[in-house]
Amino acid sequence: MNSEKYNGLEILNRMKEILGLERDKDIAAHFGINPQMIYNWKARGTIPLDQCVQLRSEKGVSLDWLLLGLGDGEVDADYSSQVGDRDYTEVPLYDVEASAGNGSFFSQERVISYIKFRNDWLAREGLHAKDLASIRVSGDSMDGTLSDGDTVLIDCSRKKPDGVFAIRIGDSLRIKRLQTMADGSLRVSSDNALYQPETIHPENFGNIEIVGLCYWRAGRVF
Incomplete structure (x- = not known):
């Protein structure tokens, strides 16, 4: 980008406005980059086009406004039905039972709704x-932590135990507590004491896939 035509600091401020963020490190977190990169953008006075295009795709915001400040930051009409509230991101809620047998839990065909997060x-x-993906809990094996019917937000970038994870064993999607043991094996347990834990040894790791960390839950208050 030509710094005479594009003012990097103004673009950064418009990014913060469209995302509802105030701090540079929050912008870095949104794009999944090191906060030092934001400092570099400001020092150079330019913003990489890739991040601008990403916001165009995510939010439907006009590039004329984002890059040049032209217009009022309105969302393009073609995107208006998809974008929704600019302060929120919609995370798909998947019908995982329907996809359990076809080798892909998270595919667009299996999206049944969306959950908004600020x-x-x-x-x-x-x-x-x-x-991010979200699914509903089925069964009582995690009672005490998760209840039947709860909705769980899964961070699919986090796959290293220990904690509560969505896992695939064969064609079955489960939510279990995982713990790495001293010998390298994996302890798979339920929080409901009625269910016995399992131990999976390294030579059998090919039979299990860690889908992601169960990060957040929503459900009824009992």
């Missing part, structure tokens, strides 16, 4: 929209 909250938590 962009500033996602940024503070270090979560990125491209890594």
